[in-house]
Ligand SMILES: Cc1cc2nc3c(=O)[nH]c(=O)nc-3n(C[C@H](O)[C@H](O)[C@H](O)COP(=O)(O)OP(=O)(O)OC[C@H]3O[C@@H](n4cnc5c(N)ncnc54)[C@H](O)[C@@H]3O)c2cc1C
């Protein structure tokens with residue numbers, strides 16, 4: 001029996017998110033997967049073409065509506081639920097977009113959701129982290145139940161290109177609710193790599209002491225082509241904007257290099273960097289828990305060490 | 316009556332070091348400190364502030380779980396909630412079931428606002444609020460870091476991956492809260508005494524006409540892979556050299 005998998009695409013500014021390509025990679029691990037990607041957008045053309053070019057995708061569906069100019073879970077969920085009838089699995093990324101909309105879809109389909117899938121063991125058996133990643137749970141969904149899930153994107157490489165799926169327009173006759181309205185979004189624009197996909201991340205904690213203090217991290221990051229991250233304490237104190245937060249309640253990332261600078265290494269922070277290839281810790285307290293997970297540790301004062309690193313890189 | 320309902324879950328305290336049982340059937344919870352889910356404390360704090368500003372007349376907290384949950388409900392009453400509802404059950408409750416049960420309480424209490432945590436820190440599901448909103452057929456605003464109520468509407472600023480998004484929802488609706496919304500107050504001793512006299516109603520799950528369905532069966536719990544012990548370098552020069560050797564700089 002083939003498994004029919006529907007993936008809800010995430011996109012912004014006519015760009016399909018890397019998270020969607022990672023959902024495809026996850027779905028491809030389900031035996032006999034037949035993968036469809038659905039794009040809800042005001043104008044789906046460019047995004048649909050990107051989705052169609054992903055390996056293992058056999059079909060792309062587009063649902064176009066002016067209201068989809070901004071992704072609102074309450075508007076998207078009923079349309080996906082209406083479409084889901086003939087699918088065995090419905091997946092979305094574990095981004096704030098997916099976390100918002102997928103449970104709403106699951107409830108409309110009267111089914112339980114499996115959040116943050118990190119491994120597929122069979123079409124009904126999945127592994128996921130719980131307790132902030134301090135335990136891993138393998139869970140089995142009842143036979144015959146429709147499976148709705150979010151994919152922990154840090155656990156997957158994006159599906160490669162080379163596909164050529166057909167693109168089909170869906171005319172939805174679902175009435176869109178009017179009780180939810182987009183007002184505005186404030187996204188800091190910068191030229192640095194995106195925190196979630198960057199190969200290198202330089203991250204700072206409370207020890208930076210001020211937004212001014214964070215500047216030495218931005219300088220280092222720019223020198224090595226890294227994204228900048230922050231601990232919750234640094235964000236709460238206003239040293240860095242909230243979208244830079246790494247951890248259980250921030251972003252879960254898997255860079256090649258993660259430099260934790262003036263970060264103590266609380267469990268909730270470590271949850272966000274478990275999959276980093278190499279962790280570097282710079283902390284003046286040799287007992288800081290971050291050293292228990294660091295591949296390379298340096299005990300020292302960051303205000304001295306970081307400028308030194310920069311100087312060494314300049315030559 | 317202008318009422319706010321707050322969903323409360325009893326969870327292992329966030330400071331506890333979680334250990335998986337050697338036989339892989341769960342995590343160790345015997346003798347472990349239990350608390351109100353930290354996000355739910357923030358949800359309750361927000362409800363109390365709305366009431367204190369005159370935006371609501373009553374704050375009701377509700378939980379689904381075993382008899383021991385009454386401790387956490389008492390904590391919420393001590394924080395300032397007016398009333399507590401306890402749907403009592405020893406069954407394992409999936410998020411969809413919790414949402415179905417909370418919907419029954421919503422139908423009974425008719426709140427204009429339901430506040431919940433964005434996720435419970437035990438199962439890390441992050442589902443129940445959105446599921447309740449779907450079943451109730453009302454709006455949802457998840458990951459709130461700012462909430463402004465204006466008559467029949469609420470403006471909610473949400474922490475999203477890109478930054479901060481503001482949406483407007485018609486009430487009644489469900490708002491799930493993020494950490495930066497507020498800082499919960501400390502409970503004072505006299506309030507703990509007073510809370511003992513506040514109403515706490517126990518409702519048997521069976522009387523609500525909802526089945527505790529088990530659609531998801533836990534198969535195995537395991538500890539995460541441990542990272543290899545790393546090396547220590549003595550200064551910036553050694554660090555840069557080590558990173559260059561790994562091809563990372
Ligand atoms: C439900 C919940 C969810 C949470 N989610 C997250 C999350 O997603 N992400 C997150 O990060 N946290 C999260 N936290 C918070 C977490 O528990 C910690 O409080 C937080 O990570 C601490 O941040 P920090 O390491 O920057 O600060 P601190 O713990 O204060 O550590 C600062 C470190 O800097 C070192 N230091 C000080 N001065 C210097 C110097 N000059 N040079 C070098 N080192 C120096 C100190 O030795 C110390 O180790 C969460 C907490 C809860 C309860």
Ligand SMILES: Nc1ncnc2c1ncn2[C@@H]1O[C@H](COP(=O)(O)O)[C@@H](O)[C@H]1O
Pocket residue numbers: 321322323324352354355377378379380408410413430431432433434435436438439440441442443444
């Ligand atoms: N058993 C429960 N009783 C009451 N509220 C709950 C229960 N489970 C979850 N919630 C609420 O739903 C939120 C999200 O939980 P979850 O979907 O399990 O991550 C929690 O922060 C609570 O506000």
